[in-house]
Amino acid sequence: MKLMYVLASLPFLGILVGVAFANRVEPFVFGLPFILFWIVAWVLLTSVIMAVVYRLDPANREDAE
Amino acid sequence: MNVALVVIFAFLAFALFLGIRARRGQDMDLEQWTVGGRGFGTLFVFLLLAGEIYTTFTFLGGSGWAYGEGGPAFYILSYGCLAYVMSYWLLPAVWRYAKEHRLHSQSDFFVKKYESKGLGVFVSLVAVVAMVPYLALQFQGLGLIVSSASYGTISPLLAAVIGTVSVTIYVMISGIRGSAWTAVVKDVMVLVVVVALGIYLPFALYGGIGEMFREIQAQRPGFLALPDEGYSVSWFVSTVLLTALGFYMWPHYFTSAFSAENEKIFKRNAIFLPLYQLVLLFVFFIGFAAILQVPGLEGERVDQALLIVSKNEFSPFVVGLIGATGLLTALVPGSIILMVASTVLAKNVFGAISPGTGERRIALLARFLVPVVALVSLWFSQQSGQGVVLLLLLGYSLVTQLFPAATLSLLPNNFVNKWGAGAGIAAGVATVTYVTIAGTAIGDLLPFLPRALADTNIGIVALFVNFAAMIGVSVATGGLAVRREQSA
Incomplete structure (x- = not known):
């Protein structure tokens, strides 16, 4: 239960705090400016994190379809 | 054609x-x-x-x-x-x-x-x-x-x-x-x-x-x-x-x-x-x-x-x-x-x-x-130009003012009452409207802030005002309501 909330707070840290450190154009990663790469990476991670949260969430296990 | x-x-x-x-x-x-x-x-x-x-x-x-x-x-x-x-x-x-x-x-x-x-x-x-x-x-x-x-x-x-x-x-x-x-x-x-x-x-x-x-x-x-x-x-x-x-x-x-x-x-x-x-x-x-x-x-x-x-x-x-x-x-x-x-x-x-x-x-x-x-x-x-964009920016800030009252109402023990919710939204809306129309930035309101903070979105301030008013009024009117209940 706790782990779920810790996981869900990561995108907030990554985007709101992380961007202060990622605010640069170089190095380019996959051709993207670093800041854009950073944000895209967090968008992808958010999706993964929410998938894990979905599996951890006991509410989803009880009433399986 | x-x-x-x-x-x-x-x-x-x-x-x-x-x-x-x-x-x-x-x-x-x-x-x-x-x-x-x-x-x-x-x-x-x-x-x-x-x-x-x-x-x-x-x-x-x-x-x-x-x-x-x-x-x-x-x-x-x-x-x-x-x-x-x-x-x-x-x-x-x-x-x-x-x-x-x-x-x-x-x-x-x-x-x-x-x-x-x-x-x-x-x-x-x-x-x-x-x-x-x-x-x-x-x-x-x-x-x-x-x-x-x-x-x-x-x-x-x-x-x-x-x-x-x-x-x-x-x-x-x-x-x-x-x-x-x-x-x-x-x-x-x-x-x-x-x-x-x-x-x-x-x-x-x-x-x-x-x-x-x-x-x-x-x-x-x-x-x-x-x-x-x-x-x-x-x-x-x-x-x-x-x-x-x-x-x-x-x-x-x-x-x-x-x-x-x-x-x-x-x-x-x-x-x-x-x-x-x-x-x-x-x-x-x-x-x-x-x-x-x-x-x-x-x-x-x-x-x-x-x-x-x-x-x-x-x-x-x-x-x-x-x-x-x-x-x-x-x-x-x-x-x-x-x-x-x-x-x-x-x-x-x-x-x-x-x-x-x-x-x-x-x-x-x-x-x-x-x-x-x-x-x-x-x-x-x-209507050309600035007016509509200004209203749209205002609109974004306005709806955000509904967030505290809406979210808190979902908690099991919500201490906010209707007066608090109304006062909070009204205070937030008033702040946002004033600031948007007057074109004030945080740096103007609080000139002593370092440059890094001066660019902070003014909506944050409105949200704080909203929250403070909501809690203040809820506590004040909540106390009154309890007293009335006791005397009735």
Whole structure:
């Protein structure tokens, strides 16, 4: 239960705090400016994190379809 | 009539056909018209929630921001993510409550939670004031795109009128079902057109996406990151946070959540919606591709960067497809806003003023308010320049002020009462309005702050004022209420 909330707070840290450190154009990663790469990476991670949260969430296990 | 125009009208006719046909087999009472009988599955809810993100603003504004501002445009890609994370817990709670009490609007939610029709009227007025400029901007964008894609054969006004009439027709007939069906066409078009353009243009003009960014960095060093002043890191962080909090407070997103069949749908969508946002990446690519290809655009023409670069590169048929996509990005969110604004006015304002009006009459009234709201918004959309944009920015900040009262009401022990909720929203709204109209920045209010904090979005301050007023008034009036209970 706790782990779920810790996981869900990561995108907030990554985007709101992380961007202060990622605010640069170089190095380019996959051709993207670093800041854009950073944000895209967090968008992808958010999706993964929410998938894990979905599996951890006991509410989803009880009433399986 | 040129090829582009034929393509645009073909898509308009198709959308209209689907929108009207969506009614089939449904008795359109208030429950069906506003929330689709609460029977939408994962796909429709996904399209309603996700589809509303891709409005004309993202289509034109997203590429326009990338073109004109560079790095700061990335905020558009960031806030959705955080809003989706919150939606995992927020939307199921809202949905459960809405289903239990057969709610039809966001204002209904406040009326029930705080047991106050007066608060409902107040929230409704704030909501409508926020929504009308949003709708007006959709119509304005629609006029711009269609007129431009038709190579000027129809004027922006005529295009906006045609769009407004179409959307009014299918909203009156099919309600949210019409929006859901047109959203299907729209999202397919957005995916195909935006991804294709976003890949084709960088490759055709620069030889690749990485090459494009290197070229821009070489010519304008630092343009692709956040600047030290203005749209700086503190602006970015505060704006992303505020927009994420306000995201689901838009009355039309809030209501879209009511249409789901069960609450798991939201949890599943919280996984897929962030990925879907990546389409915005391609919108940015289009804007960046235009920088060195059509340099020097200024003012309103910045928002047309996408159209201008496309007309240089493609045949009228492709330009027609782009125009049709732009048209649909305006129609779908436009239709939902129209329906929600009309419902709120009929049920939560008129219904509160003359109690005892039956649901059938409310439903009828809501439907006949659709053309009225549409006309007012159309009129607004023809007011040039600053006014509408100012109102839209105001609208975003206004709906965010609903966040504290709405979220706290979902907690098991909510200490906020109707007076506190009303006072908080009123204080927040007043702060936002004053600041927006006076054009004050945080740096002006608190000049001693270091530069890094001076760019913080002023909405944060309004939210604090809101919160303080809400707690203060709740405690004060709560104490009174308890004393009255004891003496009675």
